[in-house]
Amino acid sequence: MATSHWSHVPAAPPDSILGIASLYRNDPEKKKLNLSVGAYRDDNGNPAVLRVVRKVEQEPAPDHEYIPMAGIPSFCQAAVQLILGEKAQSIKEKRVVTVQSLSGTGALRVGAEFLCQFYRPAATTEKPCVYIPRPSWGNHRKVFQSAGLKVSEYKYFDPVSCDVDAKGLLDDLTNIPSQSIIVLHACAHNPTGADPSKQLWKQILQVVIQKQHLVFFDSAYQGFASGDLEKDAFAVRMFEQSGIEMLIAQSFAKNMGLYGERVGALSFVCKDSSVVASVQSQLETIIRSMYSSPPANGARIASRILNNPVLFEEWKQELLEMSGRIQEMRKLLFEALVSRKTPGDWSHITKQIGMFSFTGLNVEQVRYLREKYHIYMTEDGRASMAGLSRETVPLFADGIHDAVLQFSLR
Numbered sequence: 001m002a003t004s005h006w007s008h009v010p011a012a013p014p015d016s017i018l019g020i021a022s023l024y025r026n027d028p029e030k031k032k033l034n035l036s037v038g039a040y041r042d043d044n045g046n047p048a049v050l051r052v053v054r055k056v057e058q059e060p061a062p063d064h065e066y067i068p069m070a071g072i073p074s075f076c077q078a079a080v081q082l083i084l085g086e087k088a089q090s091i092k093e094k095r096v097v098t099v100q101s102l103s104g105t106g107a108l109r110v111g112a113e114f115l116c117q118f119y120r121p122a123a124t125t126e127k128p129c130v131y132i133p134r135p136s137w138g139n140h141r142k143v144f145q146s147a148g149l150k151v152s153e154y155k156y157f158d159p160v161s162c163d164v165d166a167k168g169l170l171d172d173l174t175n176i177p178s179q180s181i182i183v184l185h186a187c188a189h190n191p192t193g194a195d196p197s198k199q200l201w202k203q204i205l206q207v208v209i210q211k212q213h214l215v216f217f218d219s220a221y222q223g224f225a226s227g228d229l230e231k232d233a234f235a236v237r238m239f240e241q242s243g244i245e246m247l248i249a250q251s252f253a254k255n256m257g258l259y260g261e262r263v264g265a266l267s268f269v270c271k272d273s274s275v276v277a278s279v280q281s282q283l284e285t286i287i288r289s290m291y292s293s294p295p296a297n298g299a300r301i302a303s304r305i306l307n308n309p310v311l312f313e314e315w316k317q318e319l320l321e322m323s324g325r326i327q328e329m330r331k332l333l334f335e336a337l338v339s340r341k342t343p344g345d346w347s348h349i350t351k352q353i354g355m356f357s358f359t360g361l362n363v364e365q366v367r368y369l370r371e372k373y374h375i376y377m378t379e380d381g382r383a384s385m386a387g388l389s390r391e392t393v394p395l396f397a398d399g400i401h402d403a404v405l406q407f408s409l410r
C-alpha cells in the first residue's frame with residue numbers, strides 16, 4: 001500500500017481560543033466554567049436565543065433557492081444604514097457598496113482579498129501592509145495573511161494603566177508609511193475592552209487624513225457593547241462624515257445572537273459613485289470563487305428585524321438586557337474582589353466595555369485557574385464577562401484571589 005499523500009503534513013497548532021474551548025469540553029469536572037469563547041450566556045449559563053429572533057423564526061422561509069452572490073438586498077441596505085446612520089451622506093450620494101458576508105470574519109476575509117488584488121498605494125511599489133492593534137482579536141492576523149497581505153501592528157494598549165496607550169497609538173499611526181491599511185475596532189475592542197475616548201477618535205481621524213491611511217473598521221459589537229446602537233457607531237460615523245474612503249466589516253453574531261448562522265456585511269464607502277459598479281462586480285467575483293453565494297436563513301431573520309419598526313424596537317430592548325447583564329457581572333466581580341481584599345487595582349474590570357475583560361492575569365495565573373479551579377480563559381488573561389452568572393462570580397473571584405496570592409508570593 002502506498003503511503004498517504006498527506007504523510008508530510010504537520011499538524012497545525014490549535015487556535016488560541018478554540019483550542020482552550022476544546023480543553024474545556026474534555027474536562028470531566030461538573031463545576032467547570034468556560035470564559036474563553038465570546039458567546040453570550042444567560043444567567044443560568046445557557047446559550048440564549050433572542051425572543052425577537054424566535055418570533056421571526058415562526059414564519060418559515062419562502063423557499064431554499066440560492067440568493068444573489070452579494071446577498072439579500074434588503075438586508076445589505078439595512079445593515080449599512082444601521083452602522084452609518086440612515087441620513088449618512090455617502091448613502092444619499094449612492095457611493096456605498098454593501099455585500100452580505102459570512103459574518104464578521106467573512107467580511108474581513110473578502111475585504112482582505114479585494115485589498116490584496118486592487119489596493120495600490122501610490123507611495124510604494126511594495127505589497128500593501130495591514131496594521132492591526134497590539135493586541136487584537138486573534139484571528140485578524142490570520143485572515144489578512146491568508147489573503148496574501150503583510151500584517152504588522154500599531155501600539156494600542158498600556159498594561160500599566162489597563163487603558164488605551166493614546167500616545168503610542170498616535171505615534172505609531174504617524175510613523176508608519178503613508179496610505180497604510182489600518183484596522184480599527186469600531187467599539188468594544190477585543191481583547192482589551194478598552195476603547196479610545198471621543199477626543200482620541202478625533203485625533204486618530206486627523207492622523208488618518210494627514211497620512212492618507214485606508215481604514216478598515218471591524219464592527220463586531222454594535223449595540224451589544226453599550227446597549228445603544230448609535231453610541232457604538234460613533235467612531236464609524238465620525239469617519240464617514242469626514243468624507244474619507246473606508247471599509248467596514250459588520251457582524252450580527254453577538255448583537256442578534258446569530259453566531260452559527262453567519263450573518264454579516266462588508267461595505268465600501270467610496271469617494272464617488274462612479275466606482276461603485278466596478279467595486280460591486282469585483283466583490284461578487286471574489287465571492288463567486290470563494291463560496292458562490294451566502295447562506296439565506298440568518299440574513300432573512302436579520303433583514304426582517306432591521307426593516308420592521310416593531311421588531312426593531314423589541315431587538316433594541318433585548319440589546320439593553322444583554323449588555324446590562326454583562327455590565328452587572330463586571331460590577332459583581334469587581335465587588336467580589338474588593339471584598340476579598342485581592343491585591344491589585346481591579347477598577348479596569350468595570351471601566352472596560354463589551355464582552356471581555358482583559359483581567360491583567362498572567363499566563364501562570366491563567367493556567368493555575370484552569371488546573372485548580374477548572375476555569376478556562378485565554379492565556380493573555382482575557383475572560384468573557386458574558387460567560388459569568390450570579391452563581392459563578394464568587395467561584396471566579398475565589399480563583400483570581402488564590403492565583404494572585406500564589407504567584408505574588410513566589
Ligand SMILES: Cc1ncc(COP(=O)(O)O)c(C=O)c1O
Nearest residue numbers: 038103104105137190220251253
Ligand atoms: C473583533 C472581532 N472581529 C470579528 C469577529 C468575528 O466574528 P464572527 O465571524 O463570528 O462574526 C469577532 C468575534 O469574536 C471579533 O471579536
